Amino acid sequence: MKITRAAEERHVLTVTVDNEAGILARIAGMFTARGYNIDSLTVADITDNHAVSRITIVTHGPQNVVDQIRHQLERLVPVHKVVDLTENGPYVERELALIKVAGTGEKRVEALRVAEIFRARPVDTTTESFVFELTGAPDKIDSFVALMRELGLVEVGRTGIVGMIRGASEA
Known part of the structure; x- marks a missing residue:
């Protein structure tokens, strides 16, 4: 089965x-x-x-x-x-992603606006592209990447998930 x-x-x-x-x-x-x-x-x-x-x-x-x-x-x-x-109860999980977006004009401005909403930080900037750093839950990163596809997504690198039990106890 x-x-x-x-x-x-x-x-x-x-x-x-x-x-x-x-x-x-x-x-x-x-x-x-x-x-x-x-x-x-x-x-x-x-x-x-x-x-x-x-x-x-x-x-x-x-x-x-x-x-x-x-x-x-x-x-x-x-x-x-x-x-x-x-x-084991409530836990926190996060992932780091680097997202490269290329574009000019309105698409470039929109990419910066969306990045600000998602709290993605530009870690590399040229006149034609950005590399954004984004940390968060995998769903947040998925949503950001989906929006960037429409704005000139070039490349995505993701670290994978790291998780930890909430509170003072060790997992």
């Missing part, structure tokens, strides 16, 4: 791992071997001594599949902790 995307749930997983060569390949390989899709993947060193990294993975699947993913990740060495932010 094939499961449709509508029957699947979006999950944001954070994985704390030893920062060593090959761990990201092992995690990606686990997803590939089992036919799971990764919608977004970000990795960054999170300690002063560069010993630990945090990986944020966004995936879709029915709850039983996401539970299986979590358990399989927990069994990988050197994984310290796997947290499904989606299941």
Whole structure:
């Protein structure tokens, strides 16, 4: 039985791992071997001594599949902790995007106006183009990119999602 995307749930997983060569390949390989899709993947060193990294993975699947993913990740060495932010109450997620828009005249003026509304910051400007920096929820970035398509969108680069549990407790 094939499961449709509508029957699947979006999950944001954070994985704390030893920062060593090959761990990201092992995690990606686990997803590939089992036919799971990764919608977004970000990795960054999170300690002063560069010993630990945090990986944020966004995936879709029915709850039983996401539970299986979590358990399989927990069994990988050197994984310290796997947290499904989606299941742990309210959390914050953000993404960074660089959006290049080319245009002159009214389209250029309109691109600047829309960027101001979205709080996108121009980080590079020429007489023919802008590169805007935008941080926010993925839906906000999607909306901004859709509007920029009509105004001369040239290129989009996105970091992927980073998420964190709200409040004082650590995930």
